[in-house]
Amino acid sequence: MFNEDKSYSFEARIRYSESDENNKLTIQGLMDYFQDCSIFHAEDAGYGVNFTREHHLVWMVNFWQILIHDMPEGGDVVTVGTIAHSIKGFWGHRNFYLDDANGNRLAYGNSVWSHINTNSMTPVRASEEMKDAYGIGEKLEMDYAPRKIKIPTDLTGEKLKPITVTSDMLDTNHHVNNGQYIKIAFSYLPSNLKLRELRVEYKKQAMLDDLICPVRYNLDDGAIMIALNSADGDCYCAVVIMPKQMN
Numbered sequence: 001m002f003n004e005d006k007s008y009s010f011e012a013r014i015r016y017s018e019s020d021e022n023n024k025l026t027i028q029g030l031m032d033y034f035q036d037c038s039i040f041h042a043e044d045a046g047y048g049v050n051f052t053r054e055h056h057l058v059w060m061v062n063f064w065q066i067l068i069h070d071m072p073e074g075g076d077v078v079t080v081g082t083i084a085h086s087i088k089g090f091w092g093h094r095n096f097y098l099d100d101a102n103g104n105r106l107a108y109g110n111s112v113w114s115h116i117n118t119n120s121m122t123p124v125r126a127s128e129e130m131k132d133a134y135g136i137g138e139k140l141e142m143d144y145a146p147r148k149i150k151i152p153t154d155l156t157g158e159k160l161k162p163i164t165v166t167s168d169m170l171d172t173n174h175h176v177n178n179g180q181y182i183k184i185a186f187s188y189l190p191s192n193l194k195l196r197e198l199r200v201e202y203k204k205q206a207m208l209d210d211l212i213c214p215v216r217y218n219l220d221d222g223a224i225m226i227a228l229n230s231a232d233g234d235c236y237c238a239v240v241i242m243p244k245q246m247n
Contacts, residue, residue, distance in 0.1 A: 002044065003081075005083075006137035007082065008037065008083075008084075008135075009080060010037065010080055011077065011080075012033065012078055013075065013078070014074050014076045014078060015074065021191065024073055025071045025072050025073075026071075027198065030098065030107060031178070032179050033098065034080065034096040034098075035179060038094060046133055047130060057115065057116070058116055058118055058173060059092060059113045060113060061111055062112045062113060063111060063112040063148075063149075063199075064109060064198065064199065065109050065111070066096070066108075066197065067108055067196070068106070068195050068197070069105065070106050076101065078098055080097075080098055081097045081098075081099070082096050083097075083138070083140065084136060085136065085140075089126070090123035090126065091112065091114060093111070093112055095109065095111075095139055096109050110142065110144055112147045118173070149200075149225075151227050152217050155219075157215035158217075160214040163184060163214075164209060166208075167208060170208060175206060176207070178200075181200065181228055181239065182198070182200060185214070185237075185239035188214055188216060188226060189224065193243055196242045196243060198239070198240070200238070200240070201237065204236045204237075206230070210230065212229070213233075214227065223240055223241060
């Protein structure tokens with residue numbers, strides 16, 4: 001629903017199928033909630049999936065920065081929200097948040113999107129009508145990270161087992177869904193890893209039958225980077241994981 005502060009939110013209950021072995025919401029589940037919230041916002045603003053198909057226009061996410069205090073447990077009631085805090089030219093910036101039933105903030109973050117013509121795959125300015133329909137709210141207070149993630153050139157990465165893109169990884173744009181990259185990256189990490197912050201940059205689209213070749217880097221600050229590369233070495237997506245034990 002649209003809120004007076006120009007945010008958009010919906011209430012949900014954490015499902016068993018979204019929970020990990022400790023009965024906590026998975027990172028994939030969290031990202032799915034945030035992505036769904038942006039889709040619901042677009043649908044209710046009049047710019048949903050059918051509109052994008054008819055007009056060959058779509059918002060594509062370029063970058064995520066998510067900070068996590070805690071994850072809800074299975075059965076918990078939560079509020080998932082988003083704030084479109086800037087739409088300028090073909091760039092869009094969205095905050096997201098996850099609150100518990102008492103209003104405590106469990107997770108929040110920022111994202112950067114580009115408005116794309118799907119026929120020409122070129123950026124298109126968002127209309128004033130679209131801006132008005134979404135509503136522009138106040139951005140959340142947080143330390144905003146730059147949207148570009150640099151792949152290390154001074155570190156030797158560990159090559160991990162490649163994976164082939166299958167049809168169940170695709171979304172309505174016929175390329176690998178944003179959340180799938182994160183799911184793939186986390187499949188190479190310990191299941192008990194506790195996450196403090198996640199950053200993701202999407203650099204190139206992976207399609208059906210493409211080979212994704214992950215490379216792991218242990219960064220100097222204690223963070224872990226998983227670069228999801230093509231068979232030619234170009235990076236599809238860079239995922240930076242900052243565990244909770246980091247200072």
